[in-house]
Amino acid sequence: MSTLRIDPATPADVPVIRDLIRELAEFERLTHEAKATEEQLRDALFGPQPAAEVLIARMGDEVAGFALYFHNFSTFVGRRGLYLEDLFVRPRFRGLGCGAALLKRLARIAVERNCGRMEWSVLDWNQRAIDFYRSLGAVPMNEWTTYRLTGEALQKLARAE
Amino acid sequence: MSTLRIDPATPADVPVIRDLIRELAEFERLTHEAKATEEQLRDALFGPQPAAEVLIARMGDEVAGFALYFHNFSTFVGRRGLYLEDLFVRPRFRGLGCGAALLKRLARIAVERNCGRMEWSVLDWNQRAIDFYRSLGAVPMNEWTTYRLTGEALQKLARAE
Numbered sequence: 001m002s003t004l005r006i007d008p009a010t011p012a013d014v015p016v017i018r019d020l021i022r023e024l025a026e027f028e029r030l031t032h033e034a035k036a037t038e039e040q041l042r043d044a045l046f047g048p049q050p051a052a053e054v055l056i057a058r059m060g061d062e063v064a065g066f067a068l069y070f071h072n073f074s075t076f077v078g079r080r081g082l083y084l085e086d087l088f089v090r091p092r093f094r095g096l097g098c099g100a101a102l103l104k105r106l107a108r109i110a111v112e113r114n115c116g117r118m119e120w121s122v123l124d125w126n127q128r129a130i131d132f133y134r135s136l137g138a139v140p141m142n143e144w145t146t147y148r149l150t151g152e153a154l155q156k157l158a159r160a161e
Numbered sequence: 162m163s164t165l166r167i168d169p170a171t172p173a174d175v176p177v178i179r180d181l182i183r184e185l186a187e188f189e190r191l192t193h194e195a196k197a198t199e200e201q202l203r204d205a206l207f208g209p210q211p212a213a214e215v216l217i218a219r220m221g222d223e224v225a226g227f228a229l230y231f232h233n234f235s236t237f238v239g240r241r242g243l244y245l246e247d248l249f250v251r252p253r254f255r256g257l258g259c260g261a262a263l264l265k266r267l268a269r270i271a272v273e274r275n276c277g278r279m280e281w282s283v284l285d286w287n288q289r290a291i292d293f294y295r296s297l298g299a300v301p302m303n304e305w306t307t308y309r310l311t312g313e314a315l316q317k318l319a320r321a322e
Binding site: 021024025030033034035036037040041044051052068070071072073074075076077078079080083085086103104107108110111116117118119120121122123124125130133136137138139140141142143144145146147148149150152153154155156157158160 | 182185191195197198202213232236247264268269279286294298303304309311313314316317
């Protein structure tokens with residue numbers, strides 16, 4: 001069996017990260033929303049003010065999956081947290097421990113950086129993922145709903161007197 | 162009537178921000194979770210690597226409320242977003258437009274910084290807030306649930322082989 005390796009992404013990984021984001025969007029049935037270009041990703045991950053970081057999972061020479069994360073902040077805890085924006089393992093590499101390995105590495109990063117917690121959002125129909133996250137001790141924030149303001153509604157509020 | 166003013170917080174505002182966070186925690190029935198100290202807040206807001214920013218709403222000389230926010234990142238949009246972690250208006254200043262003024266200023270900041278969207282989380286029983294957010298055009302992400310890993314479960318995953 002090929003060896004599983006988890007490494008921080010380098011600029012050379014930007015094209016495959018772009019591919020992985022598209023594949024994740026297909027899985028989430030949100031392909032129409034996946035609009036990021038390689039140039040945007042290069043700037044966000046490796047520009048002068050990085051907005052996020054990426055871990056790449058490889059089985060032998062093949063890219064098996066990725067995790068993209070950044071820091072949020074909890075006013076109650078008074079510390080940064082680690083927010084996992086995307087976690088994706090390509091279908092043919094599932095069941096081989098890639099997802100667990102990515103999450104373990106993220107937990108280690110969170111602890112090393114003195115983060116109070118690690119959070120991520122899950123689509124309610126993704127039962128396989130939910131069962132996996134619960135088995136790790138993750139707790140659903142059932143009493144909270146995220147609201148989003150975007151597009152013309154955001155522009156309109158920004159222009160309001 | 163006193164004039165409403167919205168300003169970015171300064172280091173001198175840290176003690177009142179600490180008070181406002183406690184008052185928000187009481188309102189959210191989460192007082193036991195509000196553990197941040199003034200020192201932690203000073204470091205997070207005004208230290209060498211700020212983790213968040215704050216706007217303060219004042220009516221005349223009195224602090225009426227605050228908003229604490231930071232940037233997240235959308236892989237689909239390929240751009241930073243603005244995440245509003247806390248929005249709070251003291252009860253005696255409600256109904257005077259403080260919340261709307263804070264949100265307008267945040268929307269303007271989001272647009273100026275080329276953010277694709279603005280997001281925040283709301284407790285499901287806070288109907289007054291939900292009605293207000295919907296009136297601005299904010300959309301609930303009903304199909305998503307946030308999962309949180311913290312405390313011993315986080316430590317355990319970080320130590321796992």
